[in-house]
Amino acid sequence: MEQNNEDNLAQVQHVVLVLSGKGGVGKSTITTELALALRHAGKKVGILDIDLCGPSIPRMLSVGRPDVHQCDLGWVPVYTDAEKSLALMSIGFLLDDPDDAVVWRGPKKTALIGQFVSDVAWGELDVLLVDTPPGTSDEHLAVLENLKKHKVDGAILVTTPQAVSTGDVRREITFCKKTGLRILGIVENMSGFACPHCSECTNIFSKGGGEDLAKLTGSVFLGSVPLDPLLSASIEEGKDFIQSFPHSPTFSAITSISHTLLNSLQAA
Amino acid sequence: MADVPDNAPEHCPGTQSEKAGKSTACQGCPNQTLCASGATKAPDPAIAEIGVKLSTVKHKILVLSGKGGVGKSTFSAHLAHALASDINKEVAVLDIDICGPSIPRIMGLEGEQVHQSGSGWSPVYVEDNLAVMSIGFLLSSPDDAVIWRGPKKNGMIKQFLRDVDWGQLDYLIVDTPPGTSDEHLSIVQYLSATHIDGAVIITTPQEVSLQDVRKEIRFCQKVKLPIIGVVENMSGFVCPKCKNTSQIFPATSGGAERMCSDLNLPLLGKIPLDPRIGRSCDEGRSFFNEVPDSPATKAYHSIVQKHMCMCTKHTHTDTHTHEYTG
Numbered sequence: 001m002e003q004n005n006e007d008n009l010a011q012v013q014h015v016v017l018v019l020s021g022k023g024g025v026g027k028s029t030i031t032t033e034l035a036l037a038l039r040h041a042g043k044k045v046g047i048l049d050i051d052l053c054g055p056s057i058p059r060m061l062s063v064g065r066p067d068v069h070q071c072d073l074g075w076v077p078v079y080t081d082a083e084k085s086l087a088l089m090s091i092g093f094l095l096d097d098p099d100d101a102v103v104w105r106g107p108k109k110t111a112l113i114g115q116f117v118s119d120v121a122w123g124e125l126d127v128l129l130v131d132t133p134p135g136t137s138d139e140h141l142a143v144l145e146n147l148k149k150h151k152v153d154g155a156i157l158v159t160t161p162q163a164v165s166t167g168d169v170r171r172e173i174t175f176c177k178k179t180g181l182r183i184l185g186i187v188e189n190m191s192g193f194a195c196p197h198c199s200e201c202t203n204i205f206s207k208g209g210g211e212d213l214a215k216l217t218g219s220v221f222l223g224s225v226p227l228d229p230l231l232s233a234s235i236e237e238g239k240d241f242i243q244s245f246p247h248s249p250t251f252s253a254i255t256s257i258s259h260t261l262l263n264s265l266q267a268a
Numbered sequence: 269m270a271d272v273p274d275n276a277p278e279h280c281p282g283t284q285s286e287k288a289g290k291s292t293a294c295q296g297c298p299n300q301t302l303c304a305s306g307a308t309k310a311p312d313p314a315i316a317e318i319g320v321k322l323s324t325v326k327h328k329i330l331v332l333s334g335k336g337g338v339g340k341s342t343f344s345a346h347l348a349h350a351l352a353s354d355i356n357k358e359v360a361v362l363d364i365d366i367c368g369p370s371i372p373r374i375m376g377l378e379g380e381q382v383h384q385s386g387s388g389w390s391p392v393y394v395e396d397n398l399a400v401m402s403i404g405f406l407l408s409s410p411d412d413a414v415i416w417r418g419p420k421k422n423g424m425i426k427q428f429l430r431d432v433d434w435g436q437l438d439y440l441i442v443d444t445p446p447g448t449s450d451e452h453l454s455i456v457q458y459l460s461a462t463h464i465d466g467a468v469i470i471t472t473p474q475e476v477s478l479q480d481v482r483k484e485i486r487f488c489q490k491v492k493l494p495i496i497g498v499v500e501n502m503s504g505f506v507c508p509k510c511k512n513t514s515q516i517f518p519a520t521s522g523g524a525e526r527m528c529s530d531l532n533l534p535l536l537g538k539i540p541l542d543p544r545i546g547r548s549c550d551e552g553r554s555f556f557n558e559v560p561d562s563p564a565t566k567a568y569h570s571i572v573q574k575h576m577c578m579c580t581k582h583t584h585t586d587t588h589t590h591e592y593t594g
């Protein structure tokens with residue numbers, strides 16, 4: 001694309017990356033729920049999904065697979081609602097067949113991420129959330145490099161309480177330090193499971209590991225989100241959990257994290 | 269295949285890439301002329317070397333999933349434990365998750381270092397007949413991050429295959445990161461002069477996971493990697509107090525069962541969610557020893573049994589074809 005799209009991020013107030021060294025800890029789920037919570041708080045939100053081999057966001061927000069249109073400024077993002085309060089861009093929208101594998105090595109991924117950063121006409125946004133694949137490799141370096149010209153507010157790190165996960169997130173913290181990326185805080189996800197039949201709490205993936213990691217590394221602890229079958233069911237069906245279950249502890253956890261996030265963005 | 273010399277600039281496209289010697293990053297690189305000449309694009313001689321090196325390995329199995337966190341590493345480690353419980357078998361695990369190596373912790377080898385021997389790097393041993401290699405053994409602290417682009421990761425995988433002193437092995441199990449990118453392409457290409465038995469695909473029951481796993485299956489088909497079968501992990505949770513089952517990761521689209529019947533793949537089995545699996549992983553112990561009679565252990569054993577049947581069946585057809593058709 002050869003438009004003059006230098007300024008596609010000019011009206012984006014805040015850019016936040018959602019990272020984890022570990023796979024499957026809920027990066028995409030937390031990204032989705034934070035976006036919904038921020039939208040319910042009246043904000044205009046965008047999600048840029050740079051997980052090129054395993055894009056989850058289109059399904060989690062049940063937008064289907066619409067064609068992406070072009071305008072003078074570049075790609076028009078896909079909106080979840082008529083008010084255009086939640087905008088998305090994902091490689092999921094660019095594939096002809098949803099089962100097709102994107103078998104790309106680093107340089108090709110880097111090139112597409114460059115386009116995603118510069119060529120999406122986001123318009124005015126309060127917050128742009130960037131959902132990432134696990135690790136500290138091509139995608140992460142590419143997105144940071146391309147965002148250099150703009151201000152990145154920082155990163156939210158997601159982990160489950162298990163040592164297998166916090167161990168990988170420690171490495172991600174080093175990545176943030178080395179690349180000069182501010183850590184906005186750590187979210188402990190899948191923390192404790194309350195049996196819906198007898199309300200007995202079982203710590204399937206342990207408990208407290210995310211909070212301990214925050215203490216150990218001197219990072220802000222944003223809160224823990226329980227393992228909640230209603231949340232995984234909402235995510236599966238692409239329903240708005242924030243709207244459907246306003247009285248659940250999971251709802252309170254997510255909204256409190258989104259408030260803390262907003263405060264820290266506005267304070268900076 | 270992409271490879272990066274030590275003196276290459278940061279954005280080196282890899283000596284075997286289309287852009288070798290021609291990309292902007294190549295300006296000023298001492299290897300630019302050589303790369304631009306095309307000489308570096310010949311098949312990597314390492315493939316043949318690896319073929320020779322691994323000719324003493326009977327079975328090679330990859331553990332794959334398009335989705336993160338579904339239990340690839342847990343399965344790889346426990347498959348290895350199960351196979352190595354026969355003291356007459358030599359088993360090894362190779363962890364090619366370069367940015368997020370979990371195998372050292374899950375197998376109780378945190379803090380171990382690799383040693384240099386006459387014939388290369390020696391792996392770290394869990395038991396006399398269970399060897400492990402991971403980038404985790406090359407890092408000096410638990411905070412060390414491996415911030416590498418694809419070509420450097422590929423170089424590491426090549427070294428793991430060519431320069432590790434694997435010795436005689438009955439089974440080499442390869443644990444992979446999620447996705448269909450550099451690591452996956454590299455392992456398949458570097459092993460192309462050897463026989464790979466196939467891939468075990470791990471998934472969880474939800475569509476969010478299956479949609480990525482279908483891509484991984486496409487990948488296997490594209491690179492002609494046989495699929496041994498699919499394992500559904502984290503399928504259902506039985507409350508230890510009231511014994512009711514909760515579907516924490518609900519199979520809204522029919523789970524692995526439906527996917528396997530749609531794609532005509534064997535379903536090797538289902539493993540329930542069990543907090544004791546997570547705990548054993550964190551503590552680096554085999555779950556089989558911790559809770560030998562749990563449903564999860566039984567599920568694992570039955571999967572390993574089926575799996576071994578498929579592998580041996582394979583060897584038999586391999587070795588007998590000549591006799592019967594000859």
Ligand SMILES: Nc1ncnc2c1ncn2[C@@H]1O[C@H](COP(=O)(O)OP(=O)(O)OP(=O)(O)O)[C@@H](O)[C@H]1O
Nearest residue numbers: 023024025026027028029226227228232235336476
């Ligand atoms: N708090 C929770 N309660 C119940 N289910 C959850 C919770 N968080 C995430 N999940 C489920 O766990 C699975 C993995 O989550 P998700 O896909 O968001 O992880 P990820 O970190 O983005 O994974 P990947 O590394 O593959 O990108 C999903 O099916 C999701 O619905």
Ligand SMILES: Nc1ncnc2c1ncn2[C@@H]1O[C@H](COP(=O)(O)OP(=O)(O)OP(=O)(O)O)[C@@H](O)[C@H]1O
Nearest residue numbers: 023336337338339340341342540541542545546549
């Ligand atoms: N059946 C199970 N019951 C309970 N916990 C499990 C089960 N299987 C795996 N786990 C736990 O789930 C987490 C993810 O497992 P694991 O690390 O093996 O996944 P992975 O697919 O290798 O992840 P990655 O994509 O990051 O490499 C680990 O903390 C592990 O201990």
Ligand SMILES: [Mg+2]
Nearest residue numbers: 027028051056
């Ligand atoms: Mg994700």
Ligand SMILES: [Mg+2]
Nearest residue numbers: 340341365370
């Ligand atoms: Mg793993």
Ligand SMILES: [Zn+2]
Nearest residue numbers: 195198507510
């Ligand atoms: Zn119960």
